[in-house]
Amino acid sequence: MIIFLETLGCSRNQVDSEIMLGKLVAKGHKLTADPQKAEAIIVNTCTFISTASDEAVDVLLQMAGFKKTGRCKRLIATGCLFERYKDDKSLVESFPEVDAFLGTAACEQIVDAVENKDVHPLTLFPDPNERSFQDLSEKRELTEKYSAFIKVSEGCNRKCTYCIIPKLRGLQRSRPIEDICTEARNLVSDGVKEIILTAENTTDYGRELPGDPGFDNVLESLSLTLEKTNAWIRFLYTHPNTLTESVVKAVKRSENICSYYDVPIQHAASGVLKRMGRPYNTQDLYTLFETIRNIDPDAALRTTLIVGFPGETKKDFNLLMDFIKTIRFEHLGVFTYSDSDDLKSHQFKDHVSSDIAEQRHDMLMAVQAKISESINNKHVGKTYSVIVEENVESGVYIGRTRFQAPEVDGVTFIYSNGLEIGTIVKVRMTDAFEYDLAGEKA
Numbered sequence: 001m002i003i004f005l006e007t008l009g010c011s012r013n014q015v016d017s018e019i020m021l022g023k024l025v026a027k028g029h030k031l032t033a034d035p036q037k038a039e040a041i042i043v044n045t046c047t048f049i050s051t052a053s054d055e056a057v058d059v060l061l062q063m064a065g066f067k068k069t070g071r072c073k074r075l076i077a078t079g080c081l082f083e084r085y086k087d088d089k090s091l092v093e094s095f096p097e098v099d100a101f102l103g104t105a106a107c108e109q110i111v112d113a114v115e116n117k118d119v120h121p122l123t124l125f126p127d128p129n130e131r132s133f134q135d136l137s138e139k140r141e142l143t144e145k146y147s148a149f150i151k152v153s154e155g156c157n158r159k160c161t162y163c164i165i166p167k168l169r170g171l172q173r174s175r176p177i178e179d180i181c182t183e184a185r186n187l188v189s190d191g192v193k194e195i196i197l198t199a200e201n202t203t204d205y206g207r208e209l210p211g212d213p214g215f216d217n218v219l220e221s222l223s224l225t226l227e228k229t230n231a232w233i234r235f236l237y238t239h240p241n242t243l244t245e246s247v248v249k250a251v252k253r254s255e256n257i258c259s260y261y262d263v264p265i266q267h268a269a270s271g272v273l274k275r276m277g278r279p280y281n282t283q284d285l286y287t288l289f290e291t292i293r294n295i296d297p298d299a300a301l302r303t304t305l306i307v308g309f310p311g312e313t314k315k316d317f318n319l320l321m322d323f324i325k326t327i328r329f330e331h332l333g334v335f336t337y338s339d340s341d342d343l344k345s346h347q348f349k350d351h352v353s354s355d356i357a358e359q360r361h362d363m364l365m366a367v368q369a370k371i372s373e374s375i376n377n378k379h380v381g382k383t384y385s386v387i388v389e390e391n392v393e394s395g396v397y398i399g400r401t402r403f404q405a406p407e408v409d410g411v412t413f414i415y416s417n418g419l420e421i422g423t424i425v426k427v428r429m430t431d432a433f434e435y436d437l438a439g440e441k442a
Helices: 011-026 050-064 080-084 089-093 107-115 165-169 177-189 215-225 245-253 270-276 282-295 314-327 354-377
Strands: 002-007 040-045 074-079 100-102 122-124 147-151 194-198 232-235 260-262 300-307 331-336 383-393 396-401 412-415 424-432 437-441
Touching: 002 011, 011 040, 011 074, 011 107, 011 147, 011 194, 040 050, 040 080, 040 107, 050 074, 050 080, 074 080, 074 107, 080 165, 100 107, 107 122, 147 177, 177 194, 177 215, 194 215, 215 232, 215 245, 245 282, 282 314, 300 314, 300 354, 314 354, 331 354, 354 424, 383 412, 396 424, 412 424
Parallel strands: 002 040, 040 074, 074 100, 100 122, 147 194, 194 232, 260 300, 300 331, 412 437
Antiparallel strands: 383 396, 383 424, 396 412, 424 437
């Protein structure tokens, strides 16, 4: 069959999609980037916040239309949305066009879901805690041929009051370090130039294993594995409690690891953090970022925040604003609190109105825009390595430096001709904008 797959949500979902596509290709199925031409359509859904759930529903309905206007004979919904609501029969019944519903642990069964036409709807919801790690003998079909995510673990043992992830993905299970290194070696040998480590919390790696091997050991082993290549190593989704000095020192020692720290702190006011179930306070955060910059002065810092959390006062928000102005993150994203009755935080008092939450969101982003532009201006005149991602028009390419992660950060415009997508080139920065940079091939 000809397959189209739409991935929604995070990098963990992207890895799952690539695993599923790899299994389908191995069975002789073909892929297309055009849903109009697809005989089977898969939507890998997200439900982390309400807007993600809404998007998943909209995309499913859009794809269902191809059963009438295209060649689609089979529509499959996978991932977090239906894992979250698998016990709600009315939700499944509201999508009669969907032929199969697969939970987060059902990647292994995607071929059966595509080929099995005897059961309608087919529902597959294995226990996420029983999900095995990917078979390294099977190749993933990468979304990008030069940049690839690798999961270092599955699931999460944290109990943040605003988050549903442990229910959807199960408890944390860390992969063997040798498997992570083997997968990275295989990807780089296939032409990948950037390995990005991902998990619910990457720096929680190994905490449930005997001896707690630690994320710093992952980094050191991977750095050694790839030291004779020109590939970069990047890691995302660290947790403030487990982003230790040993991790920062491992990054500082390794030339092939990007000095880039994605640390979703969620807030900076101690009272809000306590209600969120985040086990650190304001001073802990100041100490953490001071430690990173003392050890690695050139490090780029990124964080994500939630505003409008139940009980967040004006004083809390002002403290958060002061924190952002003091730390001066290179990159920052802000979400407004997303409520749902299956979250512990739903039961909290003093919910903040959506209007106030949006105002706080806009105020933070306005401050961050100025901080970001100020930081970017300091890059002008300097030369950096940039991975080339796209040729947008004649003489203009888009790429990323080591301090720019895919999707979430700004980009670097490269003024040049004849560049090859997926290569790493030297670029001298000539212009700076609020979030982006621009320069010429050196």
